[in-house]
Amino acid sequence: MAKKSTQLSGVKEIARRAKVSIGTVDRVIHDRAGVSPKTKEKVKKIIAEMNYKPNLLGRILASKKTFRFASLIPKVSPETSFWEAPLKGIEAAEAEIRQYNVEVKKYFYDQNDKGSFVTQYRKILKEEVDGVLLAPSFIDESVAFTNQCKKLKIPYVFIDSDIPDQPSLAYIGSDLFHSGYLGADLSRHLIGKKDKILIINISKELDNHHHLLRKEEGFRAYFKNNGYTNLLMTIEIRKTDHNAIKKALEKVLAENNDIGLIFVTNSKVSGVASYLKETKKTNIRLIGYDFLKENIDFLNENIIDFMICHKPGEQAYRGIMALYKHLVLKLPVEENTFMPIDIIMKTNYAFYNN
Amino acid sequence: MAKKSTQLSGVKEIARRAKVSIGTVDRVIHDRAGVSPKTKEKVKKIIAEMNYKPNLLGRILASKKTFRFASLIPKVSPETSFWEAPLKGIEAAEAEIRQYNVEVKKYFYDQNDKGSFVTQYRKILKEEVDGVLLAPSFIDESVAFTNQCKKLKIPYVFIDSDIPDQPSLAYIGSDLFHSGYLGADLSRHLIGKKDKILIINISKELDNHHHLLRKEEGFRAYFKNNGYTNLLMTIEIRKTDHNAIKKALEKVLAENNDIGLIFVTNSKVSGVASYLKETKKTNIRLIGYDFLKENIDFLNENIIDFMICHKPGEQAYRGIMALYKHLVLKLPVEENTFMPIDIIMKTNYAFYNN
DNA sequence: TGAAAAAACGGGAAGGTACACGGAAAAATA
DNA sequence: TATTTTTCCGTGTACCTTCCCGTTTTTTCA
Known part of the structure; x- marks a missing residue:
């Protein structure tokens, strides 16, 4: 139950030490124009000295931005309930990060219909989204879609299967x-x-x-x-x-x-x-x-x-979280995550988390 | 990239609608004294109507409280490196929640020495901690320790093995x-x-x-x-x-x-x-x-x-997160989490996450 | 009835960041 | 030199909650 003593970190302290205003510090941090090289240098030095790391809570709280993610995965069909687990994974991730101003809009396509995939990804491109989670069942179409994303600088994450030579923010799947x-x-x-x-x-x-x-x-x-x-x-x-x-x-x-x-x-x-x-x-x-x-x-x-x-639910969960880490927390993200190869038999399935 | 419109949520809005100050709303929310029954009723009604959920970011940011967790697990010994994984799990969890004003202090005991267990838990009780993660290798001593915790209203989580009939915030382990x-x-x-x-x-x-x-x-x-x-x-x-x-x-x-x-x-x-x-x-x-x-x-x-x-690393990770969810986020926590029973063989160990 | 005590409530600062806006100083132009 | 344009920087506000410190209102009791 320790109370924090007086602050020694944060923009305020940087401003105090550099004898400038908080606004100026902010400009330096975000590399915006309007700071003289001399001031900029001084502030940068102090930031380095203090090993300053912006407070994520403050950042998210202050920025009125709502991040919008889109997920594009096959729909649950009578043919297979496989995609139920990823859907739940997406929803679990969403529930966890909604408080940080993140929305996930879910799009579904028919695994037996390339056209539906195209229709859906076009919808996503029309909405202005900040990040995409994608199960790339159709190769050429996925390449087309992600090429568009690249143009628009929208990061995307592959789950379930990878598209080689299509560099993504992350691939989360199995070997x-x-x-x-x-x-x-x-x-x-x-x-x-x-x-x-x-x-x-x-x-x-x-x-x-x-x-x-x-x-x-x-x-x-x-x-x-x-x-x-x-x-x-x-x-x-x-x-x-x-x-x-x-x-x-x-x-x-x-x-x-x-x-x-x-x-x-x-x-x-x-x-x-x-x-x-x-x-x-x-x-x-x-x-x-x-x-x-x-x-x-x-x-x-x-x-x-x-x-x-291969824990498809966790793949999707991690995929959304990778977008969150990259876009909201501005943290580095592992490029390839290979899920464990799990063995399920009669005597252990009851404890399995899909 | 949607900007938020004007706020319709939050204490401010409650205060506006109830025609009281934010301070009063806060008193109602936290059930503190100093509010007339009439006002209290009115505010409560509006809170219910709005389905108000306090903003976690704001809450953590505003409360100057630093939560202090303690972990008590066996030390890594030449005899066995088993406890390396839980240690890493604790550290991973700590890294993730440090930004929310959480500190985890790690204590270690010798698995072949009950005395060391007692010494360490006494140390923990002297420090004022808010939550405890515990691998209860020694039964009687663990009961003694957790009884003290109960008295002091410090929640504790068991990992690795459970102590039956010693009700804890959570048990995370295996069957x-x-x-x-x-x-x-x-x-x-x-x-x-x-x-x-x-x-x-x-x-x-x-x-x-x-x-x-x-x-x-x-x-x-x-x-x-x-x-x-x-x-x-x-x-x-x-x-x-x-x-x-x-x-x-x-x-x-x-x-x-x-x-x-x-x-x-x-x-x-x-x-x-x-x-x-x-x-x-x-x-x-x-x-x-x-x-x-x-x-x-x-x-x-x-x-x-x-x-x-049984993923000992993840057990510890989840244990710390359970404390975090309970104490910081004030969210309900699953009482018993049974980890999957994983099968490892030569051909899949490379992909295993311990 | 008047004063003191208690209860109820308002206001404001802090916590850290983001960003629009406006003012001042410096530089460029007339 | 006077005016305009840039460049630079400070201020203020917003985000939301917590908590302390006053102030106002009500109650109590002499």
Whole structure:
């Protein structure tokens, strides 16, 4: 319960020492015109001596500016509830920084419709926003959007997946290669040395597809690097409905009766699980991605053995906070944040924070 | 870049509407004496109507109070570097909230010396602190300390382990039973149905011992609940030096030549790993606890297969933030926060945030 | 009824920063 | 030299709350 003694910091003290007014100190700090070189030098010296750091509270309080952030992520669809967690992350961050005059306006696009992405980003560009959080599902469109942002000097943060060679304020996501690599490591514990492994990439949109490939690469690399000789085969499924998955699985399982494990490279693992449950193929182990309700259910029924997850909610939370740190607090921001590669199983999912 | 229009919120507006002064409004808000019941009612009504929430920035800025927190955790010793992470967590939290007039004074005790714990907490009680973060390694002493805190109305937060029936502002830690339960689930993937399993509890201090037992309980419960019939045996090692561990292991392994897996219930797993490496017992799988340098090394050499971890750094970070939320922001605080039970292996440790 | 005591309330400063505005001094132009 | 333009700098106000110090009003009691 210590009371502060008399102030020895702050603009006031600088002004006193430099024998100028607070206004002048302010001009020096913000490098505005209207200060003679001599005065400027003197004030700068004192600032350096005092190791002066502006008081953030005062700054935010004094500036009447309301920062406006925009987030652009896929909407929660019946197809997948994956984006629920990021949305919650955004809202949590917003609740925390609203008191510092920050507003977050949320925009959503349809993951199966590039047009909706364009429509939404155009809306954002019309509003004058100070920062953007972006899940760049569509590559070319995201490049176009962020190029505009660069022109307008609006900083943007990528979450979930990165656009290489498009320098952003920050990227917060996961290392997909190593995530696949880990998946392979987990596989090894579930099957014998001679079991075949089936890798399944399920996605409608070609743009999302390269992420899946990256995981597959990691998966295959593990087996190669460690000298395992299990036969790995891959199938691609271009539709996400139950029937399409069923058909594809029926075909591949009919042709290969010695598949011991299936690795699904994204959250659509529940589709595969559903099929395995239906057909009572309990001898096939299953690894997939993402902490979704439907996946958890299959985890509980021992149909899915492991799930890999990258905390999408925290990614979004951190993304908003990165904008806040950069724009409001004017603090440096980590350029690349790789989320942990979490392993979820029946016995620990209850404690997981997505 | 929206500028705020004229204020419609804040004490000023309340005062204007109630036709009283700001001072009176303040008295009503803080329930201080010196306001007539009539005026008080009127102001309260307007506050309710406006759904007034005090501006935190203004509040912190105006109150000259510096909050003083104290943390009391074990010191980093040559014996274990476990407490490095919590220390970093505390420092990270402090860096973040220092700007809001919060100071954290760090106190350390020797985990093998109850006396040092008492000495340190007495020091804390002499200083007038506003909140305490505590790792309650010694039960009776912790109860004594926190009873004093209660008397002095100083809120305290437990991390790492809880003291049941000692109601605190918050407990931030892990569910040890389920952590052991998960360990057992992992074990199952590493060994055959007939392998023996050795559980090892290594600790000098009896007070710490019950935590280990809780994990053991969880471990055993898993096997029981799931109908596995592997033979489980436990040994206790009451010293932490290499030689003591070596001797104990030599004895038990000589008597049991069919042990397939060892589960060490705490971070001392590196001691066991070291012995296994020395004696080239590569046919024994090993699971243990905590993200420590020495453990990671053995993970890398495939001597430790899995490690379980509860983010001790984040526990401490959140503990400090809980005090901050409660005391400075006057926000409600979650009473029990259970950290995720993380699985660490060779292929994902590089991405782990301890 | 009048004075003293108590209660109720207003005003202002502090806390640190931002920024518009206006005044004074210096420099440039007529 | 007189006038205008720049350059430089100080002042005042706003942001919002807290808290102390007075002042005004009401109550109490002689």
